Amino acid sequence: MKEELFISGRDIPNIDPFLHIWHWQIPIYLYLGGLAAGILFFAGIFTIMGKEKDMKTTVKWAPFLVPGALIIGLLMLFLDLKHQLFFWQLYTTIRLQSPMSWGAWVLMFITPLSLIWVATYLKEVFPQWSWKFHFLEKMELLAVKNRKGMAWVMITLAVILGIYTGILLSAFNARPLWNNSILGPLFLVSGLSTGAAVIMWMTKSHYERKMMSRIDLVLIIVELFFITHMIMGMLAGSSVQIAAADLFLGGQFTVSFWVFVIILGLVFPAVLEILELAGYKIPVAIPAILILFGGLVFRFIMVEAGQITRYLY
Amino acid sequence: MSEKAKKDYSKTYLNPYFGGVLLGIILILTFYITGRGLGASGAAKSTVVTTIQSVAPKYAEKSHYVSQFISDDNHPMNNWLVFEVIGVFAGAFLSGILYGRLKPKVEHSPRITSRKRLIVALIGGMLFGFGSQIARGCTSGAALSGMAVMSLGGFITMMGIFGSAYLFSWTFKKLWI
Numbered sequence: 001m002k003e004e005l006f007i008s009g010r011d012i013p014n015i016d017p018f019l020h021i022w023h024w025q026i027p028i029y030l031y032l033g034g035l036a037a038g039i040l041f042f043a044g045i046f047t048i049m050g051k052e053k054d055m056k057t058t059v060k061w062a063p064f065l066v067p068g069a070l071i072i073g074l075l076m077l078f079l080d081l082k083h084q085l086f087f088w089q090l091y092t093t094i095r096l097q098s099p100m101s102w103g104a105w106v107l108m109f110i111t112p113l114s115l116i117w118v119a120t121y122l123k124e125v126f127p128q129w130s131w132k133f134h135f136l137e138k139m140e141l142l143a144v145k146n147r148k149g150m151a152w153v154m155i156t157l158a159v160i161l162g163i164y165t166g167i168l169l170s171a172f173n174a175r176p177l178w179n180n181s182i183l184g185p186l187f188l189v190s191g192l193s194t195g196a197a198v199i200m201w202m203t204k205s206h207y208e209r210k211m212m213s214r215i216d217l218v219l220i221i222v223e224l225f226f227i228t229h230m231i232m233g234m235l236a237g238s239s240v241q242i243a244a245a246d247l248f249l250g251g252q253f254t255v256s257f258w259v260f261v262i263i264l265g266l267v268f269p270a271v272l273e274i275l276e277l278a279g280y281k282i283p284v285a286i287p288a289i290l291i292l293f294g295g296l297v298f299r300f301i302m303v304e305a306g307q308i309t310r311y312l313y
Numbered sequence: 314m315s316e317k318a319k320k321d322y323s324k325t326y327l328n329p330y331f332g333g334v335l336l337g338i339i340l341i342l343t344f345y346i347t348g349r350g351l352g353a354s355g356a357a358k359s360t361v362v363t364t365i366q367s368v369a370p371k372y373a374e375k376s377h378y379v380s381q382f383i384s385d386d387n388h389p390m391n392n393w394l395v396f397e398v399i400g401v402f403a404g405a406f407l408s409g410i411l412y413g414r415l416k417p418k419v420e421h422s423p424r425i426t427s428r429k430r431l432i433v434a435l436i437g438g439m440l441f442g443f444g445s446q447i448a449r450g451c452t453s454g455a456a457l458s459g460m461a462v463m464s465l466g467g468f469i470t471m472m473g474i475f476g477s478a479y480l481f482s483w484t485f486k487k488l489w490i
């Protein structure tokens with residue numbers, strides 16, 4: 001009988017050598033979180049600027065998608081949990097040094113806030129709508145009066161949510177691809193860009209589309225800059241970080257990253273938006289779908305690729 | 314709004330001879346950058362293989378034709394031609410925008426209906442797809458790229474495609490002009 005005996009201190013299933021604990025639900029959750037943050041951010045900004053009349057879709061209609069996106073996203077997060085019945089324990093503590101704690105609490109506040117925001121505009125969608133109870137009508141009046149205040153809170157929470165979707169990954173100091181400080185801003189910008197794309201796609205107003213298209217263009221340029229910055233930063237790092245960057249520069253994720261994220265998800269829609277601003281007629285759905293798809297692929301790649309990068313080889 | 318966007322360019326086409334030269338340059342660049350030639354039917358084949366593999370994996374394994382494109386270490390869609398065709402779509406889309414041709418329409422002879430044109434095009438496409446698999450390539454993959462590297466097969470394919478087109482044009486030209 002031929003027998004082989006392996007003795008290793010590194011036999012940790014699903015953690016070493018490769019992390020294998022985050023599945024398809026996580027990138028979808030990060031994507032929907034970023035998208036929701038983006039839409040709420042713009043709704044808040046244009047409310048504070050007093051542009052509710054010019055930017056109706058941004059302020060009133062697009063936020064209707066947000067509670068749904070957040071709830072589906074949270075459901076995804078819940079599905080991925082190993083001990084699902086213990087999720088409530090996140091709310092028994094506040095840990096400022098833990099991104100997960102930040103995320104849990106920010107979602108605890110932003111989800112109801114987005115519902116209240118949508119509720120204040122419900123009567124504009126359904127004029128027949130009635131809240132049935134007197135105290136609900138009163139609360140609505142109160143919320144409508146304080147929209148600007150809500151907008152400030154919403155912007156703050158949206159920025160935290162957007163950054164959190166990135167630092168949830170970057171807090172993993174054992175995964176060189178994730179462990180860089182640009183990931184938070186990068187995910188925020190990407191979330192804002194997908195949010196802008198949704199608004200651009202939904203709106204029927206020429207003014208609003210042009211405004212969001214311009215904003216989106218700037219965001220795409222910033223995002224490209226951040227990605228360049230991230231890769232250059234890794235290449236200037238230690239050999240494990242260089243190995244992480246190599247996943248995108250000839251390694252396993254090169255084609256999917258460059259084709260679907262950079263070219264089709266950022267550069268091509270940017271070219272289309274420039275052409276549109278130059279006066280050419282372009283069906284707005286095309287750049288919007290490309291940006292949304294690129295953002296989704298980006299999160300899938302980052303979650304997948306990050307899990308296979310490591311310090312010990 | 315720029316001048317170009319205002320003027321109607323939707324009926325202005327590139328000189329076909331100049332287009333041919335451009336295509337040749339693209340072919341050289343393709344060889345230089347990717348180390349492979351151009352192709353079109355290969356992308357369709359990859360799509361068909363992937364579809365069969367996901368719908369009926371057992372059949373795909375058994376089938377002599379389909380199984381040769383399936384391997385464990387490479388997904389059939391991970392093929393340069395698939396990405397090339399994505400690029401062709403993007404490029405065509407850009408060209409449509411720039412020349413104001415971006416609207417859905419069926420181009421056909423005034424003597425036939427759109428419906429007839431679509432049916433005939435589908436039959437023609439199926440025959441061509443079938444033929445290209447027997448010949449191991451289509452006009453771009455076998456004839457154009459083959460001739461560019463002086464492959465005898467390329468010349469034979471080109472003569473086969475254009476020769477048969479001459480032969481059958483008398484019978485089928487009413488479907489086009």
